[in-house]
Amino acid sequence: xxxxxxxxxxxxxxxxxxxxxxxxxxxxxxxxxxxxxxxxxxxxxxxxxxxxxxxxxxxxxxxxxxxxxxxxxxxxxxxxxxxxxxxxxxxxxxxxxxxxxxxxxxxxxxxxxxxxxxxxxxxxxxxxxxxxxxxxxxxxxxxxxxxxxxxxxxxxxxxxxxxxxxxxxxxxxxxxxxxxxxxxxxxxxxxxxxxxxxxxxxxxxxxxxxxxxxxxxxxxxxxxxxxxxxxxxxxxxxxxxxxxxxxxxxxxxxxxxxxxxxxxxxxxxxxxxxxxxxxxxxxxxxxxxxxxxxxxxxxxxxxxxxxxxxxxxxxxxxxxxxxxxxxxxxxxxxxxxxxxxxxxxxxxxxxxxxxxxxxxxxxxxxxxxxxxxxxxxxxxxxxxxxxxxxxxxxxxxxxxxxxxxxxxxxxxxxxxxxxxxxxxxxxxxxxxxxxxxxxxxxxxxxxxxxxxxxxxxxxxxxxxxxxxxxxxxxxxxxxxxxxxxxxxxxxxxxxxxxxxxxxxxxxxxxxxxxxxxxxxxxxxxxxxxxxxxxxxxxxxxxxxxxxxxxxxxxxxxxxxxxxxxxxxxxxxxxxxxxxxxxxxxxxxxxxxxxxxxxxxxxx
Amino acid sequence: xxxxxxxxxxxxxxxxxxxxxxxxxxxxxxxxxxxxxxxxxxxxxxxxxxxxxxxxxxxxxxxxxxxxxxxxxxxxxxxxxxxxxxxxxxxxxxxxxxxxxxxxxxxxxxxxxxxxxxxxxxxxxxxxxxxxxxxxxxxxxxxxxxxxxxxxxxxxxxxxxxxxxxxxxxxxxxxxxxxxxxxxxxxxxxxxxxxxxxxxxxxxxxxxxxxxxxxxxxxxxxxxxxxxxxxxxxxxxxxxxxxxxxxxxxxxxxxxxxxxxxxxxxxxxxxxxxxxxxxxxxxxxxxxxxxxxxxxxxxxxxxxxxxxxxxxxxxxxxxxxxxxxxxxxxxxxxxxxxxxxxxxxxxxxxxxxxxxxxxxxxxxxxxxxxxxxxxxxxxxxxxxxxxxxxxxxxxx
Numbered sequence: 001x002x003x004x005x006x007x008x009x010x011x012x013x014x015x016x017x018x019x020x021x022x023x024x025x026x027x028x029x030x031x032x033x034x035x036x037x038x039x040x041x042x043x044x045x046x047x048x049x050x051x052x053x054x055x056x057x058x059x060x061x062x063x064x065x066x067x068x069x070x071x072x073x074x075x076x077x078x079x080x081x082x083x084x085x086x087x088x089x090x091x092x093x094x095x096x097x098x099x100x101x102x103x104x105x106x107x108x109x110x111x112x113x114x115x116x117x118x119x120x121x122x123x124x125x126x127x128x129x130x131x132x133x134x135x136x137x138x139x140x141x142x143x144x145x146x147x148x149x150x151x152x153x154x155x156x157x158x159x160x161x162x163x164x165x166x167x168x169x170x171x172x173x174x175x176x177x178x179x180x181x182x183x184x185x186x187x188x189x190x191x192x193x194x195x196x197x198x199x200x201x202x203x204x205x206x207x208x209x210x211x212x213x214x215x216x217x218x219x220x221x222x223x224x225x226x227x228x229x230x231x232x233x234x235x236x237x238x239x240x241x242x243x244x245x246x247x248x249x250x251x252x253x254x255x256x257x258x259x260x261x262x263x264x265x266x267x268x269x270x271x272x273x274x275x276x277x278x279x280x281x282x283x284x285x286x287x288x289x290x291x292x293x294x295x296x297x298x299x300x301x302x303x304x305x306x307x308x309x310x311x312x313x314x315x316x317x318x319x320x321x322x323x324x325x326x327x328x329x330x331x332x333x334x335x336x337x338x339x340x341x342x343x344x345x346x347x348x349x350x351x352x353x354x355x356x357x358x359x360x361x362x363x364x365x366x367x368x369x370x371x372x373x374x375x376x377x378x379x380x381x382x383x384x385x386x387x388x389x390x391x392x393x394x395x396x397x398x399x400x401x402x403x404x405x406x407x408x409x410x411x412x413x414x415x416x417x418x419x420x421x422x423x424x425x426x427x428x429x430x431x432x433x434x435x436x437x438x439x440x441x442x443x444x445x446x447x448x449x450x451x452x453x454x455x456x457x458x459x460x461x462x463x464x465x466x467x468x469x470x471x472x473x474x475x476x477x478x479x480x481x482x483x484x485x486x487x488x489x490x491x492x493x494x495x496x497x498x499x500x501x502x503x504x505x506x507x508x509x510x511x512x513x514x515x516x517x518x519x520x521x522x523x524x525x526x527x528x529x530x531x532x533x534x535x536x537x538x539x540x541x542x543x544x545x546x547x548x549x550x551x552x553x554x555x556x557x558x559x560x561x562x563x564x565x566x567x568x569x570x571x572x573x574x575x576x577x578x579x580x581x582x583x584x585x586x587x588x589x590x591x592x593x594x595x596x597x598x599x600x601x602x603x
Numbered sequence: 604x605x606x607x608x609x610x611x612x613x614x615x616x617x618x619x620x621x622x623x624x625x626x627x628x629x630x631x632x633x634x635x636x637x638x639x640x641x642x643x644x645x646x647x648x649x650x651x652x653x654x655x656x657x658x659x660x661x662x663x664x665x666x667x668x669x670x671x672x673x674x675x676x677x678x679x680x681x682x683x684x685x686x687x688x689x690x691x692x693x694x695x696x697x698x699x700x701x702x703x704x705x706x707x708x709x710x711x712x713x714x715x716x717x718x719x720x721x722x723x724x725x726x727x728x729x730x731x732x733x734x735x736x737x738x739x740x741x742x743x744x745x746x747x748x749x750x751x752x753x754x755x756x757x758x759x760x761x762x763x764x765x766x767x768x769x770x771x772x773x774x775x776x777x778x779x780x781x782x783x784x785x786x787x788x789x790x791x792x793x794x795x796x797x798x799x800x801x802x803x804x805x806x807x808x809x810x811x812x813x814x815x816x817x818x819x820x821x822x823x824x825x826x827x828x829x830x831x832x833x834x835x836x837x838x839x840x841x842x843x844x845x846x847x848x849x850x851x852x853x854x855x856x857x858x859x860x861x862x863x864x865x866x867x868x869x870x871x872x873x874x875x876x877x878x879x880x881x882x883x884x885x886x887x888x889x890x891x892x893x894x895x896x897x898x899x900x901x902x903x904x905x906x907x908x909x910x911x912x913x914x915x916x917x918x919x920x921x922x923x924x925x926x927x928x929x930x931x932x933x934x935x936x937x938x939x940x941x942x943x944x945x946x947x948x949x950x951x952x953x954x955x956x957x958x959x960x961x962x963x964x965x966x967x968x969x970x971x972x973x974x975x976x977x978x979x980x981x982x983x984x985x986x987x988x989x990x991x992x993x994x995x996x997x998x999x
Contacts, residue, residue, distance in 0.1 A: 563816060576996055
């Protein structure tokens with residue numbers, strides 16, 4: 001092991017969503033003097049407004065800390081943050097690849113959750129030293145011994161040295177830092193070898209272009225160096241190197257084992273993809289770091305401006321968003337009902353919600369989002385294969401030989417008292433049970449594994465899972481290929497005209513129920529109009545469900561003299577504002593939430 | 604008195620409104636500025652009204668440049684005001700401001716206190732139009748509304764008005780009252796029409812808090828689910844049936860809630876519907892004047908004691924001032940113009956206010972039978988009139 005690296009430790013924190021990762025990170029920064037009290041904005045690592053609000057991490061961060069250990073030596077500790085949601089599993093794997101160790105944070109009263117488990121296995125696969133940390137020991141419901149046993153039973157690692165901690169109360173912080181120094185191995189890698197560096201995150205900065213977070217595995221990155229990206233063969237010159245401590249500080253070089261920031265005049269985020277390997281153009285490494293994947297969107301939805309005059313603004317906003325999000329895609333889409341908009345692709349539902357919120361909040365746009373769709377494989381009677389991500393584009397049934405849909409393997413952790421409800425939910429979502437096992441010796445926690453169509457999971461499965469288990473169930477999933485399914489397109493007709501943006505692809509067995517639910521739901525969300533409105537659900541030319549919204553009979557105010565006038569005008573203005581949140585389809589005004597409501601059906 | 608070019612309605616261009624807030628009790632549906640008093644300080648209030656007039660004229664002498672086309676004494680219950688005091692107020696106004704020879708001078712009267720002598724006093728004071736708050740001839744409906752007069756009181760009051768020399772009398776009716784039937788509403792219209800009034804205002808009871816200026820007993824009960832109102836379809840039927848009965852007696856509907864013998868529509872009310880200016884005096888009174896391309900709407904202090912205190916101390920009793928831009932004025936003219944049976948010249952309205960023409964929306968509304976052309980103007984059809992607010996929202 002090179003002596004240069006002996007004082008270096010690279011580690012990350014693996015934790016379930018509310019098990020206290022951010023608070024722990026803050027305490028570590030605090031204890032090492034990296035962040036002064038004055039700077040310590042709560043939860044330093046989650047710096048995007050949305051992340052802070054939702055308590056999740058989307059972009060990875062890394063912070064360098066200086067620590068003098070009990071052995072009297074000074075160490076440099078790099079804390080690498082990882083995204084905290086199942087939509088971003090690949091990003092997590094790349095962040096883990098930049099580390100030699102991981103703190104596994106487990107809530108002392110909640111125990112191990114599915115998402116944590118998935119990430120721990122990933123860390124163990126990558127030979128990371130996993131240090132269990134039992135957090136929130138200050139809570140009355142904390143049970144350290146049981147949690148310790150559960151970690152050993154469920155994950156199969158030694159938890160005897162797990163550090164009991166309360167990040168909130170600042171208990172155990174010192175012990176964690178000592179454990180990192182003592183147990184996480186210093187990085188390997190020869191600083192004199194040809195350069196090999198892993199990109200584990202990248203983002204777009206409007207002043208500097210693409211900023212890349214790298215872990216140097218071998219060799220060294222130097223200013224002015226000509227670098228080569230192995231996935232696309234593009235070359236760039238290194239312009240800036242830096243470390244976060246926690247604010248960016250320039251450094252002349254980054255050597256094997258170090259983690260830092262690289263700016264190299266890269267203009268597009270697609271040229272610096274997470275997982276790619278950087279090498280020196282003049283002396284390239286023999287082979288890339290393994291595991292690079294092109295991230296592909298799994299879920300698609302139409303995004304349309306309510307006011308068609310906003311189309312250009314929407315396009316500009318999407319372009320800007322994409323600069324910073326290589327997993328997000330968009331292309332123009334035209335809908336008969338909604339006009340010009342875009343078909344957008346996302347990693348998952350959370351990603352979709354984040355994109356929409358940013359479009360509405362940061363760019364001030366009023367949008368209609370159509371129900372999300374997965375990518376179906378459609379095989380035509382002529383033997384062609386098509387990929388369809390938009391129900392409106394599905395060919396007529398007589399041209400379809402068969403269809404396939406993407407399926408997931410879902411792992412759900414749940415206390416046994418909610419098992420029945422979870423099994424029913426999975427069954428209702430066309431799940432096929434693969435495995436069921438009790439975790440640990442207590443016999444109170446169960447892991448069930450289901451094969452489930454992605455389309456059944458994308459919409460509100462997670463919410464339902466949480467509600468039937470009072471929030472105790474947790475979910476992890478991975479893509480498990482495609483399966484043949486008997487699928488049909490369910491169309492919605494408003495006053496006899498099909499509204500393409502309301503179509504969904506569903507399983508034939510569930511089409512009738514779905515049709516009824518959709519009509520009932522639309523009847524709830526579409527306000528009374530000046531005309532009677534007929535809502536129908538149809539498969540092909542066959543109407544399978546119908547609801548009628550009766551016409552508004554009366555909307556007039558009696559007296560209108562001196563003092564009433566302002567009040568009535570304000571009422572009018574309020575109505576006018578309300579109409580801005582509606583889309584005129586034919587002669588019917590449809591509120592924006594109706595387009596998503598088609599999937600939110602069962603009560 | 605001029606004809607408003609946008610609506611073709613003859614309307615006061617400048618009017619004066621006096622609010623008399625005193626009532627013997629608060630009716631459960633009323634959201635107006637009122638003050639409950641056992642003994643009415645009529646002389647003090649008259650002094651204060653005249654005092655406010657002087658303050659307003661001192662502040663803006665331009666009020667005297669044009670003659671007043673109308674004076675309206677509303678309330679509250681202005682018929683609780685001693686006729687001598689009313690006379691003093693009207694004289695004071697006439698001394699301070701030019702008054703058109705054909706000025707319409709209205710007073711709202713409650714059938715409870717409306718004997719011939721009293722009404723003759725108002726007539727002698729200069730009042731030439733009386734608006735009688737009859738509301739209904741059904742004892743149960745009157746009780747629900749908290750009115751203390753009887754059906755025969757209302758008829759007596761009407762005859763007293765005639766005897767006192769009033770040639771222009773209006774009757775107010777309310778329908779859509781809890782417990783009221785279609786037959787009851789029709790009967791009310793018949794009995795009102797039988798009195799041969801020149802004018803009938805027929806109001807649908809408004810209860811929703813959002814539509815009122817203040818919380819009422821009814822609005823609270825409605826929210827608590829303790830008020831059973833007739834459903835929309837039933838009210839629509841009542842409005843249509845009442846309109847037919849009145850029309851058969853020569854009282855034509857000229858505004859959503861107003862019916863009149865031809866030529867006898869209220870000039871003062873028409874002022875509000877055609878963007879006319881009004882000088883307002885008294886507690887809670889609302890005035891309006893043009894100001895360049897926009898306008899200014901002022902509301903006096905709503906609390907009667909505070910209004911009195913301010914005026915008596917020589918201070919302007921302003922509570923609210925609302926500046927209206929051209930867009931707000933446009934919205935009001937559209938909203939109010941569409942209330943009129945004479946219609947509103949939309950093209951001219953758009954042109955005068957620099958508004959974006961909503962031709963497509965107009966065409967669709969005409970096609971679907973909610974709007975109809977009358978010469979250069981458009982008006983709501985009978986069906987459209989029930990959806991006035993909704994249709995207006997499509998045109999702004």
